[in-house]
Each structure stands twice: as C-alpha cells, then as structure tokens.
Amino acid sequence: MDRSDRPPAVEMRGIVKRFPGVLANDHIHFAVHAGEIHALLGENGAGKSTLMNILSGLYRPDAGEIWICPRGQTQPRRVDIRSPRDAINLGIGMVHQHFMLVPTLTVAENVILGLKDPRFLLRMRHVEEKIKQLSRQYHLQVDPSAYIWQLSVGEQQRVEIIKLLYRGAEVLILDEPTAVLTPQEAEELGRTLRRMAEEGKAIIFITHKLDEVIVFSDRVTVLRAGRNIATLDTARTDKAELARLMVGREVLFRVEKPAGVVCTNGEPPVLEVIQVEALNDRGLPALQGVSLEVCSGEIVGIAGVAGNGQRELAEVVTGLRPVTRGRVLVRGQDLTNQPPLRFIEAGVSHIPGDRLGMGLAGNLPVSDNLVMKAYRREPIANGPFLSRRAVLSFAQKLIQAFQIVTPTASVPVRTLSGGNLQKTILAREITASRDFASDHRRVLVAIHPTRGLDVGATEAVHRTLLEQRAQGAAILLISEDLEELLALADRIAVMYEGCIMGVVDATSANIEQLGLMMAGETHMTKETADRL
Amino acid sequence: MPFSLKLEKRLEESKIIAFLVPLGSLLLALVFGAILLQSVGADPLRTYSAMIEGAFGTPVQWTQGDFYALTETLVKATPLMICGLAVSIAFRMLFWNIGAEGQLVMGGFAAGAVALWLPGMAPWLPHWAFLPLMALAGIVAGAAWGILPGLLKAYVKVNEIITTLMLNYIAILWLQYLYYGPWKDPKGFGFPGTAQFEPFTWLPRLIGRVHWGLVFALLAAIFIWLILSRTRWGYEIRLIGENPVAARYAGINIGRNIVLVMFLSGGLAGLAGMAEVAGISHRLQHGLAVGYGFTAIIVAWLAKLNPWGVVVVAFLLAALLVGGDQIQITMGLPAAMASVLQGAILFFMLGGNILTRYRVRIVRSLPAECTQEG
Ligand SMILES: Nc1ncnc2c1ncn2[C@@H]1O[C@H](COP(=O)(O)OP(=O)(O)OP(=O)(O)O)[C@@H](O)[C@H]1O
Numbered sequence: 001m002d003r004s005d006r007p008p009a010v011e012m013r014g015i016v017k018r019f020p021g022v023l024a025n026d027h028i029h030f031a032v033h034a035g036e037i038h039a040l041l042g043e044n045g046a047g048k049s050t051l052m053n054i055l056s057g058l059y060r061p062d063a064g065e066i067w068i069c070p071r072g073q074t075q076p077r078r079v080d081i082r083s084p085r086d087a088i089n090l091g092i093g094m095v096h097q098h099f100m101l102v103p104t105l106t107v108a109e110n111v112i113l114g115l116k117d118p119r120f121l122l123r124m125r126h127v128e129e130k131i132k133q134l135s136r137q138y139h140l141q142v143d144p145s146a147y148i149w150q151l152s153v154g155e156q157q158r159v160e161i162i163k164l165l166y167r168g169a170e171v172l173i174l175d176e177p178t179a180v181l182t183p184q185e186a187e188e189l190g191r192t193l194r195r196m197a198e199e200g201k202a203i204i205f206i207t208h209k210l211d212e213v214i215v216f217s218d219r220v221t222v223l224r225a226g227r228n229i230a231t232l233d234t235a236r237t238d239k240a241e242l243a244r245l246m247v248g249r250e251v252l253f254r255v256e257k258p259a260g261v262v263c264t265n266g267e268p269p270v271l272e273v274i275q276v277e278a279l280n281d282r283g284l285p286a287l288q289g290v291s292l293e294v295c296s297g298e299i300v301g302i303a304g305v306a307g308n309g310q311r312e313l314a315e316v317v318t319g320l321r322p323v324t325r326g327r328v329l330v331r332g333q334d335l336t337n338q339p340p341l342r343f344i345e346a347g348v349s350h351i352p353g354d355r356l357g358m359g360l361a362g363n364l365p366v367s368d369n370l371v372m373k374a375y376r377r378e379p380i381a382n383g384p385f386l387s388r389r390a391v392l393s394f395a396q397k398l399i400q401a402f403q404i405v406t407p408t409a410s411v412p413v414r415t416l417s418g419g420n421l422q423k424t425i426l427a428r429e430i431t432a433s434r435d436f437a438s439d440h441r442r443v444l445v446a447i448h449p450t451r452g453l454d455v456g457a458t459e460a461v462h463r464t465l466l467e468q469r470a471q472g473a474a475i476l477l478i479s480e481d482l483e484e485l486l487a488l489a490d491r492i493a494v495m496y497e498g499c500i501m502g503v504v505d506a507t508s509a510n511i512e513q514l515g516l517m518m519a520g521e522t523h524m525t526k527e528t529a530d531r532l
Numbered sequence: 533m534p535f536s537l538k539l540e541k542r543l544e545e546s547k548i549i550a551f552l553v554p555l556g557s558l559l560l561a562l563v564f565g566a567i568l569l570q571s572v573g574a575d576p577l578r579t580y581s582a583m584i585e586g587a588f589g590t591p592v593q594w595t596q597g598d599f600y601a602l603t604e605t606l607v608k609a610t611p612l613m614i615c616g617l618a619v620s621i622a623f624r625m626l627f628w629n630i631g632a633e634g635q636l637v638m639g640g641f642a643a644g645a646v647a648l649w650l651p652g653m654a655p656w657l658p659h660w661a662f663l664p665l666m667a668l669a670g671i672v673a674g675a676a677w678g679i680l681p682g683l684l685k686a687y688v689k690v691n692e693i694i695t696t697l698m699l700n701y702i703a704i705l706w707l708q709y710l711y712y713g714p715w716k717d718p719k720g721f722g723f724p725g726t727a728q729f730e731p732f733t734w735l736p737r738l739i740g741r742v743h744w745g746l747v748f749a750l751l752a753a754i755f756i757w758l759i760l761s762r763t764r765w766g767y768e769i770r771l772i773g774e775n776p777v778a779a780r781y782a783g784i785n786i787g788r789n790i791v792l793v794m795f796l797s798g799g800l801a802g803l804a805g806m807a808e809v810a811g812i813s814h815r816l817q818h819g820l821a822v823g824y825g826f827t828a829i830i831v832a833w834l835a836k837l838n839p840w841g842v843v844v845v846a847f848l849l850a851a852l853l854v855g856g857d858q859i860q861i862t863m864g865l866p867a868a869m870a871s872v873l874q875g876a877i878l879f880f881m882l883g884g885n886i887l888t889r890y891r892v893r894i895v896r897s898l899p900a901e902c903t904q905e906g
C-alpha cells in the first residue's frame with residue numbers, strides 16, 4: 001500500500017456534533033486511505049455512529065470539514081455532504097446496524113430501490129446480471145431473485161453491501177456488521193472486506209470485538225467520549241492496549257464464574273418447558289417438541305444459528321407466543337398460553353433481542369421506558385394514577401445503579417447509544433423480576449444480551465447475569481456468541497430447525513463440537529445426552 | 533445546471549419550525565385565496581376582514597354588548613372540541629376512529645328519545661333529572677356505537693376504518709328515517725324533524741346560543757389530559773400508540789384497551805350529540821349530522837392529538853366556518869366561494885404540516901467528475 005504519498009480517500013477534520021446535553025463528537029480528526037480496512041473502536045456512546053452518520057450524510061456536523069480524494073485524483077477537495085444521496089454520489093456508503101431493506105421485495109428490487117437511473121424501463125434482467133457479477137467478484141453469495149424475508153440476517157447484510165457496491169461506493173462504512181453474524185459468517189465477511197480493500201476501496205468498520213480489530217484491520221482509531229484518543233497501526237498494538245485506550249482503565253476479558261448449583265437438591269426446576277410446539281410469524285412450525293428445564297441458580301445457554309426457533313422459544317416462555325402443543329411451567333405453576341402479564345407477575349423477565357422493536361418505545365422518555373413493568377405497583381402507581389415524582393425517582397435510581405449514560409431521564413430513549421439502550425432494558429428487567437417474584441426463584445430470559453455492547457458494558461452485563469445466578473435466578477441465555485455461552489452457561493442446549501439437538505455441559509463442551517451441532521450436521525445428540 | 537426539489541426528513545423537529553410553518557401555510561393560503569377572490573372581482577382585503585368580523589365581531593360591536601359573532605363561533609366550536617377530543621384519544625393508540633359522526637348522531641338520537649318520550653312515560657320524574665339522564669343516554673349510545681368496531685377490531689381483527697365509517701351511515705340514515713317517518717312532528721307542517729322537546733330538557737345557555745356543552749368540552753379536555761398524563765391507563769395508551777409490540781411485551785392487554793378507549797371516544801362523541809340536540813336544536817332534525825364528526829378528524833390532526841391543541845384548533849376552525857358563512861351574506865359572494873376559501877386554508881395548513889417533519893432542498897446535480905481545485 002502506498003499510503004504515504006497519496007492523500008487519504010476521506011479526511012474528516014475537526015468534526016463537532018452536539019446533541020442536547022451531549023457532545024457526541026468533539027473536534028474529531030479521522031482519515032481513511034484507499035486500500036485499507038480501518039476499525040473504529042470505542043465505548044458505547046463514544047460517538048462512533050454519530051461520526052459515521054455525519055460522513056454518510058445522515059447528520060450535519062456543527063463544525064468541521066470533510067475532504068475527499070476520489071480514486072485517480074491527487075488533489076483532495078472539500079465537500080459538503082447534506083444527505084445520504086450526496087454521500088453516495090461521492091462514493092461513500094454505509095450499512096447501518098439496523099438494515100434498511102424492504103422485506104416484501106426481492107434482492108434485486110431492493111438494490112435498485114431509490115435509484116434514479118432506470119427512470120421508466122426497468123430491465124430487471126440487467127440488474128440481476130450485474131448483481132451476480134458483483135457477488136462473484138467479491139464472493140458475496142446472494143440470489144438476486146430471492147425475497148428479503150426469506151434471507152437470514154447474514155444474507156441480508158450481504159445485500160446491503162451489494163447495494164453499496166452497485167451504487168459504486170468507494171468508501172464503505174459498516175456499523176457493527178459482525179454483531180448479528182455467526183463466527184463463520186463473520187470470518188467470511190472479513191475475507192470480503194479484505195478483497196474489497198485490495199480492490200482499492202476504503203473500508204471503515206465499527207466493532208466492539210477486539211479480536212476482529214486485530215484480525216481484520218490495518219489501522220484502528222479509538223474514540224473516547226467524543227474524542228479521537230489514538231489512531232494506530234494494528235500490527236503495532238494488542239487487545240490489552242486497545243481496551244485500555246477505550247475504557248481508560250484495565251479491562252477484565254473474562255469474568256470469574258463460580259461453580260454452579262446443580263438441580264440436585266430435589267427442588268423442582270423454576271422453568272420447565274415440556275414438549276412444546278409453536279408456530280412462527282408466518283404460521284410455519286418453529287418449535288417442534290422442545291423440552292427444557294432451568295433450575296434456580298443455573299444458566300442454561302441456547303446456542304444455534306439465528307432463525308432456528310430461539311426467538312420463538314423465548315417468546316413462548318414469556319407468554320408472548322401461543323403454544324400449539326406442550327406445556328410451560330414456571331415455579332411449578334402451569335402458565336401454558338396464559339397472557340404475558342401472568343408471566344411477568346410470576347417473576348419472568350425478558351431481555352428481548354430486538355431492543356427498539358420490542359424492548360423499548362423509542363419516542364417515549366427514558367423514564368417511561370424504565371417503568372414499563374413497575375408502573376402497576378406502588379409507589380409509582382397510586383390507585384389509578386401514576387405518580388410522576390415516583391416515576392422520575394425510580395428512573396433516577398436505575399440510571400444510577402446501572403450507570404446508564406443519558407443527559408436526563410426525560411430524553412427520548414431512542415437517542416441513547418446502543419449500549420445504553422441495552423442497559424436500560426437490563427435495569428428494568430432485573431428490577432422487575434426481583435420485585436415480582438416472591439422469592440429468589442425468578443426467571444430471566446435473555447437474548448443476545450451483550451450484542452453491540454462495548455467490553456466494559458459486556459463485562460458489566462456478564463457480571464450482572466452471574467450475580468443473578470448466584471442469587472438463585474434461573475436464567476435462559478440465548479446467544480450466537482459461543483464464547484459467551486461457554487463463559488457464562490452451566491449447560492448449553494443447541495437448537496436446530498426447531499429442535500434441541502442436544503444438551504452439553506459447558507465445562508466439557510468445545511466450540512467445534514457446538515458448531516457442528518448448530519449446523520445440524522451431526523447426530524451426536526444421543527451420545528452427548530447419554531454422557532450427561 | 534439542472535436542479536430538482538427534494539424532500540428530506542428532518543432529524544430533529546424544531547420548536548420554531550413547528551410554530552413558523554403553520555403561520556406560513558396560513559399566509560400562503562390567504563395569498564392563494566386573494567388571487568381567487570380577485571379573479572371573481574371581489575376585494576380580497578375586504579373579504580378577509582368581513583370573514584374575521586363574521587367570526588369574532590368588531591370592537592365596536594363588543595362595546596355595545598353585541599357578541600353575536602363570537603358566540604356563534606363558540607357554538608360551532610363546541611361539538612368540534614368534544615369530537616376532536618374523542619377522535620384524538622382513539623388516534624393516540626393508533627385506532628383510526630373515523631366514526632365520530634355516527635357516534636355523535638347516536639348520542640343525539642338517544643338523548644332525543646329520552647327528551648321526547650320519557651316525560652310521557654314517567655310523568656312522576658322530577659324535571660331536573662332529565663338533563664343528566666339525557667347526557668347519560670347520549671354517552672351510552674355513542675359509546676355503544678364506538679365499542680362495536682372496537683370489539684370487532686380487538687377480537688376478530690376487523691379493520692376499524694371500514695367499520696367506523698360504515699356505522700356512520702347506518703346512524704345517519706336511522707336518524708333520518710325517524711324524523712322523516714315515525715317520529716316526525718305531526719304539527720310540523722310537513723317539515724322533517726321531530727316535535728320540539730319540553731323546555732326543561734333544554735341545556736341552559738350561557739351567553740347568546742352558547743350553552744353548557746362548551747363547559748362539557750372544556751371539562752372533557754381537562755379529563756383527557758389528566759388521563760393521558762397522570763394515570764396508569766393513559767400511560768398504557770401512550771405506550772400502545774408508540775410501540776404496540778413493546779406494550780404487549782410489557783403485559784398490556786391491547787384488545788381490552790381498544791375497547792375501553794372506544795368506550796371513551798364514542799361516549800364523548802355521543803355527549804357532543806346530546807349537547808347539540810339539547811342545547812341548540814331542541815329537536816331531532818337534519819342539523820345534527822352536518823359533519824362535525826368528520827371535521828373533528830382534521831381538528832385532531834392539526835392539534836397533533838394534544839387535548840389543549842384540540843380546544844384551540846377547534847375554536848379557530850369554527851371561526852373559519854362561521855366567518856366563511858358570513859361572507860356569503862355580507863359580501864354577497866356565492867356559497868361555493870366560501871367553501872373554496874375554507875378548503876384552501878385547510879389544504880395549505882395540512883400540507884404545510886409535512887414541512888415540520890421534512891425540509892425542502894434544491895439540489896443541483898453533482899458533477900460526476902472531481903473538479904481539481906484543491
Ligand atoms: N439523535 C440523537 N439525539 C440526541 N442524542 C444523540 C443522538 N444520537 C446520538 N446521541 C448521543 O450521542 C452520543 C454518541 O452516540 P453514538 O450513537 O454515536 O455512540 P456509539 O459510539 O455509536 O455507541 P454504541 O457503541 O453504543 O453504538 C450518545 O451519548 C448518544 O446518546
């Protein structure tokens with residue numbers, strides 16, 4: 001790479017962006033060269049998304065300049081990016097953390113959506129040809145005529161990338177692209193990014209996973225509290241240094257897991273799922289005879305590739321999805337097909353995977369979101385009334401206890417950074433299960449609880465879950481991150497196509513074995529089950 | 533250089549814009565109206581001032597104790613306020629109740645039935661008991677008319693837009709059948725309409741034709757505001773409106789809330805109907821179904837579903853209606869002209885609304901090549 005003699009493909013100078021109550025970007029200088037993969041690292045709320053949203057035209061900076069130098073040019077020029085369309089015209093495109101595809105359209109239709117080019121006559125065949133060619137060139141496997149709703153998250157992400165390539169993007173920004181991928185998919189993505197970089201494109205990717213930074217990137221920029229703390233050559237740094245730069249202190253990568261209590265003392269399991277069958281949103285079978293037990297003081301992990309029934313399982317054990325067969329018992333109480341409120345009152349808490357879709361009401365203030373489960377009880381409820389003072393003091397208490405970073409309790413919750421959204425849910429749910437359950441035997445159902453969280457926040461979530469476990473909670477932990485499962489769970493069940501392929505002891509399990517079971521390829525179910 | 537106009541979503545809705553845009557829209561509408569008036573040979577300025585005078589009166593009239601114009605505006609504003617509140621509470625939780633008209637008519641019908649027939653049936657009832665009974669009947673009938681689509685939506689998932697709309701026509705035609713047919717006043721010289729109610733069933737008037745319905749309206753605004761901002765139920769309504777999935781997740785029974793909210797919404801519209809028949813017409817007749825329930829949708833929308841906003845917008849819209857009617861008389865303009873002016877103002881106001889959420893940009897096509905200026 002001949003970085004030294006060429007100006008950066010994109011250079012952001014002195015970028016400042018203020019939001020009410022926060023300085024999200026504080027005179028940030030950031031440059032990325034053609035042909036490099038540049039990782040952007042920082043704690044939740046450090047301002048990474050904001051900076052990239054500015055580059056991709058979604059936000060306007062309060063101060064600062066953006067200079068670009070397209071391929072083949074030697075002189076950079078200052079540009080004014082006022083909209084995502086301006087950005088893409090300048091060759092800058094972004095894949096957002098929440099995909100922006102239309103589920104009822106095909107891949108090809110999504111790719112040309114919003115393009116002015118074929119004004120009247122749509123030659124779908126040409127579009128599909130070009131998509132196929134791009135997908136061959138970059139090894140991005142997609143079927144142009146497939147419908148988006150048929151695709152897995154990983155495939156949808158490939159569509160998003162192709163969308164940018166189709167528009168001729170030379171600078172590609174990916175906001176936490178690996179958060180939703182399985183380890184295999186993440187590796188595949190890494191290879192694609194490398195290929196694009198070798199083509200001369202500039203790649204910026206945001207991540208919280210330090211391993212990925214080390215493996216994928218050429219250079220890395222660390223943001224902290226809206227400022228650029230350091231830009232380093234990846235080869236000359238390591239995980240520990242990055243973590244320290246990010247958080248400003250030493251970080252533990254692994255939390256100590258004390259030995260678990262095994263369900264032996266004759267106590268019945270807190271959560272029992274017996275031969276449950278259920279349908280997914282499209283009315284197709286999603287769970288096909290799933291049985292599961294979680295005891296007090298135990299974390300049972302559910303591993304599996306997304307879309308194999310994990311979400312449905314979580315919804316069944318929280319009362320959100322009816323079961324067509326089988327039973328769900330909480331603390332010995334049969335709650336099969338009872339309304340969600342019954343589950344909540346039985347001490348079942350739920351940390352859903354889709355934060356803004358299910359866990360929060362984005363436009364409502366943080367405080368209203370924090371009382372979503374507590375508003376029915378004193379002191380927040382005062383007969384039919386809602387005590388505003390109690391709402392605020394309750395919110396204040398949780399904000400402090402869980403270190404949620406927000407300017408005030410009354411800003412709309414959607415303005416919080418990803419990590420703080422999760423902390424908001426976590427704070428509410430843990431408090432709710434504690435308040436509703438009459439004893440320590442409560443249930444916590446968590447789906448990807450650390451997705452998109454920085455190392456510090458991940459550590460905090462892990463510690464919280466283990467604390468809950470130590471206090472006797474029965475925890476069902478659904479995650480695609482095998483390392484997380486191995487670190488936290490006592491037992492790990494692998495789901496594949498709506499069935500549990502087997503349950504393994506976390507101490508004796510290894511990643512390869514779990515990976516194979518996740519792919520449904522092996523039928524080691526029997527043996528593993530026997531061995532346990 | 534070629535250029536085009538583009539709409540862009542605003543990231544933050546600013547307070548200043550929220551204030552300036554309606555003002556700008558109004559000005560544009562007035563300019564548009566002025567051109568129109570000019571083209572039919574009317575003096576725009578004189579027409580507008582006639583409209584304002586028609587709606588509010590003049591200081592001279594006020595000093596002489598003549599508040600006729602203002603009170604007429606308040607008379608029209610009353611049902612708009614109550615129905616606007618009814619509609620907005622349902623809209624708050626994404627239940628598209630466009631059946632306020634039918635609910636109002638049913639409320640008027642039930643109150644009218646009490647006023648017409650109960651005195652004969654229960655002559656022992658004290659006179660003071662009639663108005664509360666009529667109000668109760670109006671609320672219950674309107675609520676029933678609202679609950680029906682609520683139940684259908686909550687438990688059988690029938691689209692409420694269709695059902696509430698259709699129930700309007702059933703209510704309106706039912707009322708027509710009564711006052712053209714079996715309930716027609718035999719001494720009415722053939723005019724459609726029932727006999728006049730007994731005076732003790734009339735809502736007391738405050739000033740001019742302004743009656744107690746206006747007090748109902750203001751109380752209803754306070755009531756709705758209290759519910760939304762101070763009660764658990766209001767919290768549930770707001771949560772459902774913002775994110776129904778999250779609401780279900782929080783253990784809220786959405787179906788039950790739909791039914792309850794439609795009870796309130798329909799009941800309010802029914803109360804508006806009762807106030808109209810007991811406060812203004814004192815009989816059942818055509819004047820009950822003149823579209824307050826439909827205009828209320830515009831009121832709710834312009835008020836952004838805020839109860840206090842509804843009160844203000846209903847008053848202004850009533851002024852527009854009354855003022856528009858007045859210029860037919862005072863300026864001798866055709867009736868259609870007034871409607872066109874009213875329509876134009878509403879059109880610009882609603883259209884301008886989009887600018888509070890989007891901004892317009894003029895874009896030149898960017899040069900494809902990089903100009904080398906350094
Ligand atoms: N639209 C907005 N309105 C108000 N505040 C905002 C808005 N967007 C971001 N912020 C605030 O700006 C700060 C930076 O947010 P940003 O989303 O850039 O963080 P991030 O580094 O991407 O964090 P994460 O890793 O959690 O995604 C946060 O404190 C956030 O609350």
Ligand SMILES: [Mg+2]
Nearest residue numbers: 048049417418
């Ligand atoms: Mg972010």
